[in-house]
Amino acid sequence: MRCIKCRKPANVEVRRHRSAFCAGCYPGWFRDQVERVVTHDRMFKRDQKVLVAVSGGKDSLALWHALLRLGYQADGMYIRLGIADYSRRSQAKSEAFAAEHGLTLHQVDLEGDEGFKVPDLAEQRSGKPCASCGTVKRYHFNKLAADLGYPVVATGHNLDDEAATLFGNVVHWQTDYLGRQGPVLESTHPKLVRKVKPLYRLAERDTAAYAVIERIDYILEECPMAKGAKSLEYKDLLNRLEETQPGAKHRFLVGFLKDGRKAVQGGEPVVLRECANCGQPTTAETCAYCRMVARGRRKAAELAEKYART
Amino acid sequence: MRCIKCRKPANVEVRRHRSAFCAGCYPGWFRDQVERVVTHDRMFKRDQKVLVAVSGGKDSLALWHALLRLGYQADGMYIRLGIADYSRRSQAKSEAFAAEHGLTLHQVDLEGDEGFKVPDLAEQRSGKPCASCGTVKRYHFNKLAADLGYPVVATGHNLDDEAATLFGNVVHWQTDYLGRQGPVLESTHPKLVRKVKPLYRLAERDTAAYAVIERIDYILEECPMAKGAKSLEYKDLLNRLEETQPGAKHRFLVGFLKDGRKAVQGGEPVVLRECANCGQPTTAETCAYCRMVARGRRKAAELAEKYART
Numbered sequence: 001m002r003c004i005k006c007r008k009p010a011n012v013e014v015r016r017h018r019s020a021f022c023a024g025c026y027p028g029w030f031r032d033q034v035e036r037v038v039t040h041d042r043m044f045k046r047d048q049k050v051l052v053a054v055s056g057g058k059d060s061l062a063l064w065h066a067l068l069r070l071g072y073q074a075d076g077m078y079i080r081l082g083i084a085d086y087s088r089r090s091q092a093k094s095e096a097f098a099a100e101h102g103l104t105l106h107q108v109d110l111e112g113d114e115g116f117k118v119p120d121l122a123e124q125r126s127g128k129p130c131a132s133c134g135t136v137k138r139y140h141f142n143k144l145a146a147d148l149g150y151p152v153v154a155t156g157h158n159l160d161d162e163a164a165t166l167f168g169n170v171v172h173w174q175t176d177y178l179g180r181q182g183p184v185l186e187s188t189h190p191k192l193v194r195k196v197k198p199l200y201r202l203a204e205r206d207t208a209a210y211a212v213i214e215r216i217d218y219i220l221e222e223c224p225m226a227k228g229a230k231s232l233e234y235k236d237l238l239n240r241l242e243e244t245q246p247g248a249k250h251r252f253l254v255g256f257l258k259d260g261r262k263a264v265q266g267g268e269p270v271v272l273r274e275c276a277n278c279g280q281p282t283t284a285e286t287c288a289y290c291r292m293v294a295r296g297r298r299k300a301a302e303l304a305e306k307y308a309r310t
Numbered sequence: 311m312r313c314i315k316c317r318k319p320a321n322v323e324v325r326r327h328r329s330a331f332c333a334g335c336y337p338g339w340f341r342d343q344v345e346r347v348v349t350h351d352r353m354f355k356r357d358q359k360v361l362v363a364v365s366g367g368k369d370s371l372a373l374w375h376a377l378l379r380l381g382y383q384a385d386g387m388y389i390r391l392g393i394a395d396y397s398r399r400s401q402a403k404s405e406a407f408a409a410e411h412g413l414t415l416h417q418v419d420l421e422g423d424e425g426f427k428v429p430d431l432a433e434q435r436s437g438k439p440c441a442s443c444g445t446v447k448r449y450h451f452n453k454l455a456a457d458l459g460y461p462v463v464a465t466g467h468n469l470d471d472e473a474a475t476l477f478g479n480v481v482h483w484q485t486d487y488l489g490r491q492g493p494v495l496e497s498t499h500p501k502l503v504r505k506v507k508p509l510y511r512l513a514e515r516d517t518a519a520y521a522v523i524e525r526i527d528y529i530l531e532e533c534p535m536a537k538g539a540k541s542l543e544y545k546d547l548l549n550r551l552e553e554t555q556p557g558a559k560h561r562f563l564v565g566f567l568k569d570g571r572k573a574v575q576g577g578e579p580v581v582l583r584e585c586a587n588c589g590q591p592t593t594a595e596t597c598a599y600c601r602m603v604a605r606g607r608r609k610a611a612e613l614a615e616k617y618a619r620t
Contacts, residue, residue: 170480171551171558173565175573233554237547241481244543248481255483263485263574 005029012209016247023213027069030210034066034198041184043196044152050074051150051193053141054097054105056090056219058211059156061097063199065216067154068101074154075104079140081133082110082117083225090219097216106148108140116296119225130229132292139289143280145193157197160204163249164234166256171234178264182257189272189281201250204235315339322519326557333523337379340520344376344508351494353506354462360384361460361503363451364407364415366400366529368521369466371407373509375526377464378411384464385414389450391443392420392427393535400529407526416458418450426606429535440539442602449599453590455503467507470514473559474544476566481544488574492567499582499591511560514545 001010003022010020021029037043044050052064054076067074078094081087091107098105111117121132145153162183169177185195199207211218226232241248274280275287282288311320313332320330331339347353354360360377364370364386377384388404391397401417408415421427431442455463472493479487495505509517521528536542551558584590585597592598 170570171562173562173568173570175569178573230555233551237550240547240550241543245540252481252483258483259485260480260483260574263488264570 012206012213014203014206016203016242016250026213027210030062030202030206031066031070033202033206034063035070037183037201038070038072038196038198041196043154043184043198044072046071046073048073048151051106051141051145051148051153052076053137053153053155054078054094055156056093056097057156058216058218059158059161059199059204059207061093061156061216061218062207062210062214063154063156064097064103065101065214066210067198068103075106075150077106077108077141077144077153079137080107080109080111081136083119083223086219086221086224089221093217093219097218106144108144110136110140114293116293120296120300121292122225128229129225130231133225135288135292139280139287142191142193142195146191150193152194152196154196154198156199156207158199158202158204158207159249159253160235160238161231162197162200163238163253164231166253167234167238168230175264178256179261180270182261188270191274191279192272192281200253203249322516322523324513324516326513326552326560336523337520340372340512340516341376341380343512343516344373345380347493347511348380348382348506348508351506353464353494353508354382356381356383358383358461361416361451361455361458361463362386363447363463363465364388364404365466366403366407367466368526368528369468369471369509369514369517371403371466371526371528372517372521372524373464373466374407374413375411375524376520377508378413385416385460387416387418387451387454387463389447390417390419390421391446393429393533396529396531396534399531403527403529407528416454418454420446420450424603426603430606430610431602432535438539439535440541443535445598445602449590449597452501452503452505456501460503462504462506464506464508466509466517468509468512468514468517469559469563470545470548471541472507472510473548473563474541476563477544477548478540485574488566489571490580492571498580501584501589502582502591510563513559 001013001020002008003010003025004019005025006022008022008024011023012026013020019029050067050072052060052067052074054060054064056078064074064076076094076098078091080091094105097103118129118133118136121129121136123129123131141153141155162181166178166181169181183197183200187194210216238249238252270283272281272283275282275290277286277290280287280289284291311323311330312318313320313335314329315335316332318332318334321333322336323330329339360382362370362374362377362384364374366388374384374386386404386408388401390401404415407413428439428443428446431439431446433439433441451463451465472491476488476491479491493507493510497504520526548559548562580593582591582593585592585600587596587600590597590599594601
């Protein structure tokens with residue numbers, strides 16, 4: 001196989017585009033794809049400051065790297081989730097990347113600022129804190145961006161992530177989630193910052209190839225708390241489908257955005273107000289984050305009392 | 311494991327219902343499920359004559375058997391599709407079942423009556439005639455039922471079939487098919503007979519267990535033309551999901567019927583008229599069946615001419 005740009009031997013194949021690239025041409029193609037999506041989906045312009053949600057993994061660091069090389073103004077934000085060694089290593093990777101490129105990396109320290117860590121949020125039924133961890137990240141990325149005046153938050157969600165989320169929502173027919181899933185979530189409240197996903201048309205292996213070729217030093221391991229998560233199972237099933245029907249994942253996601261989403265929308269528009277406790281935007285009286293934290297504190301107090309009595 | 315009815319050792323487990331049955335109690339449970347669906351979904355009543363679409367496989371024969379044991383009036387209909395040995399064996403099984411129980415089995419002979427066989431309909435791209443075979447079956451089951459005055463046609467589609475079809479329609483976001491998929495398809499034209507699927511909540515292995523315990527002699531092999539069909543791939547993926555999330559298939563299908571279908575409906579209502587060629591109901595000028603037959607005849611004539619010239 002040869003590079004479709006320069007005809008040298010190819011190093012990276014992108015089967016669903018029936019393309020292949022050498023290591024020299026690939027990063028340019030990857031950044032073109034990012035640029036195209038940012039422009040086509042009207043995510044942000046070069047005169048806007050973007051806050052990139054950084055985890056230390058390949059996707060968020062590849063996104064940050066590509067945006068900078070494309071001439072966008074992008075700062076980073078990292079949340080210390082407190083998942084033991086994994087968090088320490090991913091923090092180190094994020095800080096090293098920021099330092100190497102002379103970039104601003106904002107940080108939130110969950111344990112220091114809020115008094116809890118993600119492992120404290122593990123659900124009784126599944127033993128996993130993944131759903132709560134999502135609430136934590138959405139909450140703090142939004143709050144910090146709003147507090148510091150960033151008009152937009154960019155996350156590294158790729159095609160595999162988005163297709164797996166869509167798959168989970170379809171399998172359970174979460175029609176309200178379905179109606180709201182997309183690569184651009186508009187601000188519908190003064191305290192709700194726009195969210196965009198510039199990598200949503202690039203596959204996991206595309207971003208991995210970019211990170212490797214651009215020598216981005218990222219954390220290789222998956223989050224240890226996500227082992228056995230349903231999202232990983234959905235990715236696996238979609239990968240099997242992709243093997244026999246190349247492009248199936250892309251058609252599934254893009255077909256949804258084009259036809260399916262319109263069809264499932266049409267419910268009541270969501271009305272946002274401010275959380276009675278913290279003032280952040282929410283559909284409820286108290287926001288999901290505050291309810292989650294309150295639940296965690298109640299549980300901790302119960303445990304403390306139980307141990308005091310024994 | 312013990313039978314939940316009589317506490318004897320169980321022979322059949324129905325995991326998604328957290329139930330198990332001995333061979334003595336299982337058929338009664340199975341028929342209860344069929345009866346419940348027929349009543350709950352208002353499919354037909356005991357004073358209506360039902361035409362069962364029979365293929366000689368476990369699902370259609372189990373359905374026919376269960377309906378008769380439940381006291382419904384059910385005749386059968388078999389289409390000779392002309393798929394070589396497979397068709398000959400499935401015809402023999404269907405005729406033997408009808409003879410054994412003293413039942414009426416109507417038949418259509420595709421080659422004799424229409425001058426073609428299903429293998430003639432293989433598509434150039436996929437090499438498979440599965441889509442055309444579906445058109446053939448829908449057309450003749452409907453036409454014969456309408457001609458003979460049956461108010462309803464029952465097919466043996468089970469949970470696995472319906473979930474796989476839904477999966478395929480979702481993966482490709484066929485929103486118009488999605489809006490029309492369901493266990494009861496009402497008659498919307500005088501020549502369009504109601505279609506019902508009384509087994510849509512019973513899994514493939516449930517109907518296989520019923521057929522084995524009731525000693526129904528059915529054709530074990532799958533249709534040889536369906537090898538590698540996408541529907542089988544979708545079944546396989548859903549089976550993997552079912553392994554880690556028992557009940558996932560059922561939730562996927564029932565969730566769709568409850569929430570998803572409503573959400574994707576809302577397009578224009580379909581207006582039916584009569585095919586200019588054969589008079590059967592269709593949304594187009596000429597119906598899908600007549601167009602398919604005409605295409606086949608054109609292709610055959612072209613081939614004949616080509617060979618005549620060489």
